[in-house]
Amino acid sequence: MSRPVDAVMAQAKEFLGERMSTNAALREQHSHGEDTNPPVMPDGVAFIETTEEASKLLALCHAHRIPVVPFGAGTSLEGHVTPVRGGISLDLARMNAVLAVNGPDMDCRVQAGVTRQQLNAHLRDQGLFFPVDPGSECTIGGMCATRASGTNAVRYGTIRDNVLGLTVVMADGRVVNTGGRVRKSANGYDLTRLFIGSEGTLGVMTEIQLRLQGIPEAQSAAVCQFETLAGAVESVITILAAGIPVARIELLDEVQMAASIAFSKLEGLQAVPTLFFEFDGTTAGVKEQAELAQEIAADNGASGFRWATDSGARNKLWQARHDAYWAALASRPGCKGVATDAIVPISRLAELILGAKADIEASGLSAPIVGHVGDGNFHTVILVPQEEGGLERVWALDRKIVARALALEGSCSGEHGIGIGKREFLEQEVGDGPLAVMRSVKAALDPHGILNPGKLFLN
Numbered sequence: 343m344s345r346p347v348d349a350v351m352a353q354a355k356e357f358l359g360e361r362m363s364t365n366a367a368l369r370e371q372h373s374h375g376e377d378t379n380p381p382v383m384p385d386g387v388a389f390i391e392t393t394e395e396a397s398k399l400l401a402l403c404h405a406h407r408i409p410v411v412p413f414g415a416g417t418s419l420e421g422h423v424t425p426v427r428g429g430i431s432l433d434l435a436r437m438n439a440v441l442a443v444n445g446p447d448m449d450c451r452v453q454a455g456v457t458r459q460q461l462n463a464h465l466r467d468q469g470l471f472f473p474v475d476p477g478s479e480c481t482i483g484g485m486c487a488t489r490a491s492g493t494n495a496v497r498y499g500t501i502r503d504n505v506l507g508l509t510v511v512m513a514d515g516r517v518v519n520t521g522g523r524v525r526k527s528a529n530g531y532d533l534t535r536l537f538i539g540s541e542g543t544l545g546v547m548t549e550i551q552l553r554l555q556g557i558p559e560a561q562s563a564a565v566c567q568f569e570t571l572a573g574a575v576e577s578v579i580t581i582l583a584a585g586i587p588v589a590r591i592e593l594l595d596e597v598q599m600a601a602s603i604a605f606s607k608l609e610g611l612q613a614v615p616t617l618f619f620e621f622d623g624t625t626a627g628v629k630e631q632a633e634l635a636q637e638i639a640a641d642n643g644a645s646g647f648r649w650a651t652d653s654g655a656r657n658k659l660w661q662a663r664h665d666a667y668w669a670a671l672a673s674r675p676g677c678k679g680v681a682t683d684a685i686v687p688i689s690r691l692a693e694l695i696l697g698a699k700a701d702i703e704a705s706g707l708s709a710p711i712v713g714h715v716g717d718g719n720f721h722t723v724i725l726v727p728q729e730e731g732g733l734e735r736v737w738a739l740d741r742k743i744v745a746r747a748l749a750l751e752g753s754c755s756g757e758h759g760i761g762i763g764k765r766e767f768l769e770q771e772v773g774d775g776p777l778a779v780m781r782s783v784k785a786a787l788d789p790h791g792i793l794n795p796g797k798l799f800l801n
Contacts, residue, residue, distance in 0.1 A: 346406040347385045347429060354388060354399055354430075361389040361436075372431035375418040378678050378726065378733065379762050382424050384411065384431040391436045393509055393517060393548040400546065401515025403430060403792055411794050412542040414455065414484035419681050420761030422488060422541050426796035434483055437548060440464045448554040449506060449523055454483025454547050461552075470554045473498035476757065477664035483547050489539030491757035493663065496582075496716030497589045497622065498555060500757070502538050509549035510537055513788040523551060536783070541759055542794040544787045558622040561589075562632060563656040564647040566617045566639050571595055571699060571711075573643035574615040575692045578715045580638045582688055586631050590620040591716035592663050595699070598670065598710035598723075605669035606662035610648070617715075618663050619647075620656075666712045670723040674708060677725040680736050683764075684747035685719040685756030694750055695720060698743045705739045719756035744770075765800045 354362040363369075364386045373381035390396050403410050409429030416423055425431055437453035440461060444450065445468055452461060457479055461472050476485060476492040484490070486508070491500040498504070507521025520533040537545055568574040578591055593615070594602060600613035619635060621628040636647050650656045662669075671679050686694045695711065702709045702722065713720025722743060724736045744754045744767050754760075754767035769777060781799065784791075 347408050350402045350406050350408050350430070351386045353402055354386075357395060357398055358388060358390070361391075363387045363389070369431075371416070372413050372433065373424065375416050375421060375423045377419050377421050377424075377761075377763060378680055379421040379424055382426050382428065384425040385428050387413075387431045387433055389433045389436050393511060396432065396434075396511040396546055396548055397515045397517050399430070399432065399515075400511050400513060400792075404514045404790060407790050407792060409792050409795050410546070412483070412487065412546050414481035414487075415457065415479055417478040417480045418484065418488060418761065419683075419758045420488075420755075420763040422759060422761040422794070422797060424762065426762065429792070432546060434546075434548070435481065437483075441549065443468065443470070443554075444523070445470065447523065448556065449551060450554055451549060451551050452482055453549055454481060454486075456482050458482065458485070465554065466557075469557050471557050472504070472552060473555050474501045474504055477667075482550050482552070486538050486547050486550055487540065487542050488759035489757065491714065491717070491719065493590045493592055493620075493660070493714055495714055495719075495757075496591060497587060502535065504553045505534060505538060505550055506553060507551035508534055508537055508547050510545040510547050512545050513790065513793050518545070521551060525553075539759065541761060541797050543784060543797055544793065546793070558624075560623060560625040560628045561656065562621050562628050563650040563659050564619045564621075564632065564636075565611060565650070565659065566619065566636075566644045566647050567612060568615045568617070568639075568645070569643040571615040572692060572696060574617050575695050575715065577617065577635075577639045577642040577644065579688055579691060580642070581635050582716065584634065584638065586634050587623070588619060588631065588635065588716060589622040590618065591714075592618040593695075593711070593713050593715040593720060594618070594663075594666065595711035597708065598666055598712045601669040601673040601710055602662050602666055605672050606658075606665055608662055617644075618659060620660070663712075666710070667723055670710045670712075670725065673710070674725045676728060679723040679725050680740055680763075681758065682722045682724065682740055682743050683719070683755045683758040684743055684752055685717070686747055686750045686752030688718045690750040690752065691715060691718050691720075694746055694752065697746050698722060701739060701742045701746070705735065707735060707739055709739065714756070717756070718752070760798050762797060765798065768798065769800060
């Protein structure tokens, strides 16, 4: 007996051709992201290339009540791309064109499948760059869907702060344009921000209008190592309180440093708590910022700054930071990792990190700490033991760390989103009232519940 999903895929083949696939290997590739949730195979994978194709496919799926799960690069850490109820995995990776760059206004328009690396390579010769840097090879559409952040957020903000407008395909196939090219507007509901962070549950973003930045005159990066984790964290808090406009401040504890030294071949560094800094601006401004930060770090037990001023050395340093997750996994071959994503007000950061460190030691698990501490956000990569009950122990530690963050007026997720993995934490954090409003918005925009079902809400 023919199923509704088979009928939808047959009709989709009429305009997608071989780009509507039921190939087992492709379905397996689209059954999971970079997380520990069980994979679920979609019934088919649709590789779309235009907004019009997305509109046609969603209209079909809406009519037949078939789930649709947007898929970008597959790098999400909370199960966002897992098609928990089957249906169609909607792959946007081929929508990878930079549509327009407006140099004088410092903005651009891209398709959702463009990665930040592709965009910055395109912009480099124009003296512009896109600053939001989560580290992995992720798409701009995926970054918008999860409200991504990253190493530059302390100075340039998150993806939410850098999106001017969107083209969104609604659940029933309607195409909606939100926002525009202006830097501010006061005209009605802010639909752009509604879709940012909605994790593909309210609509499928196919085009994004982005703010850009000018490439700074001077950039300098440094590594600063500390006797204690407390000294490193206190340095961050004091530097920010002093108003020093640091572009990036990243923390790696001694466990993460040991892993990164081995994985990224970092020479001349010790496995001790470490801060990575970057300073952007004029040559004189960068020098002044760095000197002030160095003085504060020295007062907190730092062993001095090790500078990386040329682009090669600076890129190697930040590549090591971006590879921290993979370095953590490589430190325990065969293990998977669960990444926590807690965030608190800067003044509570020391309490959270030192408390999480105590929780990790009490658990007996290996969990390197790394984070964008310049905005109060940090991660632990909890390595899952290859033994009976190992994953349960990991989730118990994760719950302790999140509970600490919430008790300190923080949030369960600074940038990874909710997906499958943090649904229970969302309920704890926001409470019944806001959750009911979220459900009402979902019901109004996706009445048949076809868009990325099983995400955000427990039921």
